[in-house]
Amino acid sequence: MSHDVTHTRTQQEYEYDRKRANLGMRNQVTVFALMIFLTFIAFASVQAGMSAYLVAPLILLFAAVQVALQLYYFMHWSEKGHGMAQFFMYSAAFIAFTMILAFITIIWW
Amino acid sequence: MSSTAKKKGFGATIWDYLTTVDHKKIAVLYLIAGTLFFVIGGIEAMLIRIQLAEPNNDFVSAGLFNEIITMHGTTMIFLAAMPLLFAFMNAAVPLQIGARDVAFPFLNSLGFWLFLFGGLFLNLSWFLGGAPDAGWTSYASLSLASPTHGIDFYALGLQISGAGTLIAGINFLVTIINMRAPGMTYMRMPLFTWTTFVASALILFAFPPLTVGLFFMIFDRMFDANFFDHLNGGNTIIWEHLFWIFGHPEVYILVLPAFGLFSEIFATFSRKRLFGYSSMVFATILIGFLGFMVWAHHMFTVGLGPTANAIFAVATMAIAVPTGMKVFNWLLTIWGGNIKVTTPMLYGLGFIPSFVAGGVTGVMQASAPLDYQLHDSYFIVAHFHYVIVGGIVLALFAAAHYYWPLMFNQMLNETLGKITFVFFFVGFHCTFFIQHFLGLMGMPRRVFTYQGDQGWDLFNYISTIGAFLMAIGVILLVVNVIITAIKGEPAGRDPWKDGRTLEWAIPQPVPYYNFKQTPLVRGLDTFWIEKMEGNKEGMTYAEPISDIHMPNNSFIPFMISFGLFVAAFGALYHQDADKAWSLPVLIAGLAITFLSMIVRSLKDDLGYHIHKEELMNEKGGKK
Amino acid sequence: MDLKTKFTPQSWPAHPENATLEGKNKTLGFWIFLGGETVLFATLFATFLALKNKGPNGMEFSTQSLFELPLAFIMTMLLLTSSLTSVYAMYHMKNHNFKAMQAWIAVTVVLGLGFLGLEIYEFYHYVHLGFTFTQSAFGSSFYTLVGTHGLHVIIGLAWFILLMLRNSKRGLNLYNAPKYYLASLYWHFIDVVWVFIFTVVYLMGVLD
Numbered sequence: 014m015s016h017d018v019t020h021t022r023t024q025q026e027y028e029y030d031r032k033r034a035n036l037g038m039r040n041q042v043t044v045f046a047l048m049i050f051l052t053f054i055a056f057a058s059v060q061a062g063m064s065a066y067l068v069a070p071l072i073l074l075f076a077a078v079q080v081a082l083q084l085y086y087f088m089h090w091s092e093k094g095h096g097m098a099q100f101f102m103y104s105a106a107f108i109a110f111t112m113i114l115a116f117i118t119i120i121w122w
Numbered sequence: 123m124s125s126t127a128k129k130k131g132f133g134a135t136i137w138d139y140l141t142t143v144d145h146k147k148i149a150v151l152y153l154i155a156g157t158l159f160f161v162i163g164g165i166e167a168m169l170i171r172i173q174l175a176e177p178n179n180d181f182v183s184a185g186l187f188n189e190i191i192t193m194h195g196t197t198m199i200f201l202a203a204m205p206l207l208f209a210f211m212n213a214a215v216p217l218q219i220g221a222r223d224v225a226f227p228f229l230n231s232l233g234f235w236l237f238l239f240g241g242l243f244l245n246l247s248w249f250l251g252g253a254p255d256a257g258w259t260s261y262a263s264l265s266l267a268s269p270t271h272g273i274d275f276y277a278l279g280l281q282i283s284g285a286g287t288l289i290a291g292i293n294f295l296v297t298i299i300n301m302r303a304p305g306m307t308y309m310r311m312p313l314f315t316w317t318t319f320v321a322s323a324l325i326l327f328a329f330p331p332l333t334v335g336l337f338f339m340i341f342d343r344m345f346d347a348n349f350f351d352h353l354n355g356g357n358t359i360i361w362e363h364l365f366w367i368f369g370h371p372e373v374y375i376l377v378l379p380a381f382g383l384f385s386e387i388f389a390t391f392s393r394k395r396l397f398g399y400s401s402m403v404f405a406t407i408l409i410g411f412l413g414f415m416v417w418a419h420h421m422f423t424v425g426l427g428p429t430a431n432a433i434f435a436v437a438t439m440a441i442a443v444p445t446g447m448k449v450f451n452w453l454l455t456i457w458g459g460n461i462k463v464t465t466p467m468l469y470g471l472g473f474i475p476s477f478v479a480g481g482v483t484g485v486m487q488a489s490a491p492l493d494y495q496l497h498d499s500y501f502i503v504a505h506f507h508y509v510i511v512g513g514i515v516l517a518l519f520a521a522a523h524y525y526w527p528l529m530f531n532q533m534l535n536e537t538l539g540k541i542t543f544v545f546f547f548v549g550f551h552c553t554f555f556i557q558h559f560l561g562l563m564g565m566p567r568r569v570f571t572y573q574g575d576q577g578w579d580l581f582n583y584i585s586t587i588g589a590f591l592m593a594i595g596v597i598l599l600v601v602n603v604i605i606t607a608i609k610g611e612p613a614g615r616d617p618w619k620d621g622r623t624l625e626w627a628i629p630q631p632v633p634y635y636n637f638k639q640t641p642l643v644r645g646l647d648t649f650w651i652e653k654m655e656g657n658k659e660g661m662t663y664a665e666p667i668s669d670i671h672m673p674n675n676s677f678i679p680f681m682i683s684f685g686l687f688v689a690a691f692g693a694l695y696h697q698d699a700d701k702a703w704s705l706p707v708l709i710a711g712l713a714i715t716f717l718s719m720i721v722r723s724l725k726d727d728l729g730y731h732i733h734k735e736e737l738m739n740e741k742g743g744k745k
Numbered sequence: 746m747d748l749k750t751k752f753t754p755q756s757w758p759a760h761p762e763n764a765t766l767e768g769k770n771k772t773l774g775f776w777i778f779l780g781g782e783t784v785l786f787a788t789l790f791a792t793f794l795a796l797k798n799k800g801p802n803g804m805e806f807s808t809q810s811l812f813e814l815p816l817a818f819i820m821t822m823l824l825l826t827s828s829l830t831s832v833y834a835m836y837h838m839k840n841h842n843f844k845a846m847q848a849w850i851a852v853t854v855v856l857g858l859g860f861l862g863l864e865i866y867e868f869y870h871y872v873h874l875g876f877t878f879t880q881s882a883f884g885s886s887f888y889t890l891v892g893t894h895g896l897h898v899i900i901g902l903a904w905f906i907l908l909m910l911r912n913s914k915r916g917l918n919l920y921n922a923p924k925y926y927l928a929s930l931y932w933h934f935i936d937v938v939w940v941f942i943f944t945v946v947y948l949m950g951v952l953d
Contacts, residue, residue: 021756030759031840038836045829052825055948056818065952076944080937087832088933094763097299098776101326105780108327108414109787112367116791119418119426121359225770288781296774300766326777330785337889338792347878347885348800349792355799355882360792367788724911726748726920 044086051075141675143227144634148234149212149529155238156205162245163197164596166190171553171589174582177574187570188255189272193245195258196276199372200283201241203514207379208234208290210521211318213529215294217625217632218312220303220641220648225296227673228722233290235683240283243690247275257568259369262350262361266342271694277339278690282683284329284336291325294318303624304664305643309403312623312647313396316403317382320410321375327414328371335364344697359424366417374413377509378406380517381448384470387524388452390620391467392459395647398451405444405451412441422493431490438488445481449474462620465539469520472547473512480508483558498568501561507554519546519599527613531631532606542598549591556581556588615660622647627660635670638737639663670732678722685714748918757841758919762926765919775927779934786938789890790945797950800881807883808950811876817947820863821939827856828936831929838925843917846925850905853932857902864895887946894942897935904928 022030055072085091090099130138139147169190173181182190216224224230247253254272256265265273298311298319311319338361341347348354350361389396396402418426418434452474461467483505487493496502519542526534560581565572572578616626624641627649642664645651652660692708695701758764762772798807834849868888871877878888905928912921 020758021753022759024755027755034836034839038833041829041832041836045825045832048825049822052818052821052943055944056814056821059948059951060814068952069949072944072948076940079940083828083933083937083940087828087936088930094760095776097773101323101777101780102783104323105327105783105787108784109790111414112331112784112787113791113794115363115418116360116795119430120357120363120795121425226774292774292777292781295777296770300770300773326781327784330781331788334785334788334792338885341878341885341889345878347889348880348882349796349885351882354801354880355796355804356885357795357799357882360795364788364792720907723907726915728748728920 041086044082048079048082051079138675140680141231141677143223143231143673143675145212145216145224145227145230146529146632146634148230149209151234151238152205152209152212153529155234155241156202156209159197159201159241159245160206161596163194163202164593166194166197168589168593170194171586173570174572175586176583177572177579179571182570184570185255188257188568189248189253191568192254192257192260192272192276193248196244196254196280197241198510199258199376200280200287201237201244203376203510203518204287205237206518207321207376207514208237210314210383210518210525211294211379213525214625215315215318216297216301217528217628217636218315218623219298219301219306220624220637220643221297221301222636222640222670223301223673224293225301226293228676228679228727229289229293231676232679232682233286233293235679236286236289236686237283238286239683239687240279240281240286243282243687244275244279247272247279250275259365260339260361261365262339262342262358265339266350273339274343274694274697277336277343278694281333281336281340282686282690284332285686286683287325288329288333291322291329294322295326298322303637303641303643306648307643309400310643310646310648312382313385313399313402313406314379314382317378317385317406320406321378324371324375324378324410324413328368328375331364332368335361335368338364340693344693359421362421362424363417366420367414370417370420371413373509374409376514378409380514381406383517383521383524384452384473385455386623387466387470387520388455389647390524390618390622391462391464391470392456393462393620394455394459395622395650396451397454397457398447399646401447402451405447408444409441412437412444416441419488419490419493422490423497435488435490439485442481442485449478464523464618465534465536465543466520466524468540468543469516469523472543473516473520476508476512476516476547476550480505480512483508496561498566499561500557500565500567503567504554504557504561507557511550511554516547519543522599524618526606527617527630528625528632530607531612531614532610533613533617534602534606538598538602538605542595542602544595545591545598546595549588549593549595552588552591553585554588556584560585616649622650624648624661627652635672635732635737637661638670639667640665667734667737669734670737671729672732673729674727676722676727678718681718682715682722685711685716685718687711688714748915748920750918752841752918754841757839757917759839761839761841761917761919761922764922768919768923768926771923771927775930779930782934786890786893786941789886789893790941793886793890793946796882796886798883800883804881804883806874806876806881808946809953811871811874812947812950814947814951816863816867817943820860820867821943823856823860823863824936824939827853827860828933830856831932835926835929838917838922841917846917847909847913850909850925854902854905854909857898857905857932861895861898861902864891864898868892891942891946894935894938897931897938901928901932901935904931 055075058068058071084102089095139151142148142151169182170187173179173187212224212230216222250271252270252272254260254265254268254276255270256268256273260273260276298315302311338347338349342349342351342356348356350356350358352358385396385402416434416438418430419438422431422434463471483501487496487502487505523534523539526532560578563577565578572582613630615628615630618626621627624643627641628636640663641648641661644662649660652662689708689711692704692706692711695704696708698704761768763769800806830849830853834846834853837845837849876884878884908921908924908928915921
């Protein structure tokens, strides 16, 4: 606990890690492209003037997918050691959902 | 930096406490500040009971009465009960899990100073034009109409102290997840640690809605926003929802650690392993989860509609199940145990029936149709005092006796402790039991007086007598503390002789680095296992003696909190046309806070090491 | 912790943000804090949904009459791109390439400033039309929700800038690596919130 344990990787390990990181970064760019695509579809479907009953669930779904991508890739949830982070974020999302549901149903208007 | 503790002058001691980041000293700070506010809230309670002792009393005026009940509730919940629980959490939890300190010692100190300055700000309202007077719930339509600055003090003060609470909650979560000693798996954690964990998670999720609600209140009152003003499209029900989305989990934030404390006490003084440990853990988590699903039972009479009322009624009744599990587990822990009736145990034995009574009336109110009858009557007052005093305050008193030797290396006088219990316990039931009947007879809560000859006179008088008995109990506890301090007899390690968990394994007074070597945990009730195996040291070690890393003390938390305290005055008087100084004060306060944060951020604060040689020379805290 | 240790890319740990106990605590603590932030924003969203288009009798403003999608689209693109650039910064942080990391953070900051500029322009435009914070409940809830997000953007930018300045001479070590990591997490979280804002506030506001 008192001193940092530093571990120097061997040349092979280092090169392997580097390669994996490069692949990972390429993956991130793909994810980014997908996010841009989803955003574009969302804006376009609203602009196209289709029925709100179709568009609203669609763009909410897109938002959820985009946020999941952001969390699992950009914020590294897909890597190991994020169990507690996920637990607290999912709990927060659950409470958020309950609260928003209450505010659009039982707030009196 | 030298590690050996020397006798310090008074000024140096004060400076030490102002800058400390040691969880044991912060525990003492929380204890002192919490007790101060508990006494203030208690005096307010006495004023309420004196006013209501007889019909048509004019001891205090109607307006002052409103201020007193508001401040009594707010002070007791936010500034007394929570900090006192934090005191015991800080004192015991890091030791229970075998940690050298909390995860964020700096933030621990920041949390305390934010709470203290927030609490001071709120209480300064008494001297600066009047205290808040819209009840501790501060429902929006009423509080927006309040002419004095009282509500502004309420909103800003709670905002500051709420930030401190949130920080403390996150700190405990990380501490319990990351700082456990080797072998301390989740299912070996003492129950007080478990309940602290769940309560901290509740703090994390419950305080943001309060923060937002208070901001809405601040914006509406001070910056002309329209969240709650129906003329401009606002909706006053939003405040009620936000307040109770916070307010209901708050009840569990308070009561779960109390459950944890009693679980420790029952196991210790029954000299038996806690019955049904895993079901206790499960019940704790379930209560925490359900605690978020029931807030609207405070709003049955708002008219949310039968569907919503039915859902929230059922969810509320469901909470009785895990709570019932806990009660039976406690009973079965005691059953067949080798019972020692010490003062903490006595409080525990008093707690079970008292809390069950509060729980049963809670289930009564969960039934929405009946709640229409009970709402806003003294029945409600009786109910929540049975839960809060019968549950939490009894736990706090029990913990004060139980953990006093851990915190101060001295034992409180047992005989005096038992006398304290008798006065407090009898006084408590005398005050509140009869209020159930006052409520059923139709006496509304929050009235400053009542007409005679409605059958309420005698019962109110009895209730007031009870309040005085409780006050005697509190005074006896203070006397006990003073006597013990004057005597100054060291209690030594494991003073109850029956300690089961790691905090009792540590030498007394607790060294400032806690564990010289990190302990290895080999099961639930670690210390008990070691004692039963005849291990004189009380611990199996997980590592050889090596350098210990320690955090540096810091004055910055104090300055950050002080800046917000100053800024709050600026924000508060900003709405008064004749106070041009308010804006500069607001800016100056925020500048103090942000500059302190920047200083903190720019410096490399790496802490220091206690070297192995120094540790070898020390005989583990014994002087 | 020892600041004197000099790292090479080869001796630099694979997860520098979790290489020390302090780093581990900070990362976990920050995620937990983000859990609290999630609930905070949920509260603001819930209030906005409850007060949307609510105002004094005969109010002329509504989500349909106010919002313009092209502006929201440009803002979204800026923020999404800045999220990617901060991923690049963290990529270089893990490779122990301090200069590249600082450069990508600088790009992130520029994009973030662009977003902030457009948001200020948008608010200025609405205020000019008479749609102010104090005009209606709709105004109060809109400015509080979007403004709180904007405040987070400001804090995120200040955080990045302060980090770049304080560490420009120090270089990368295990003491400041978690700080960079957390700042970038914060920036991603800001983007997460914005995804819901552009969907729920702007897109669903324009839908009828």
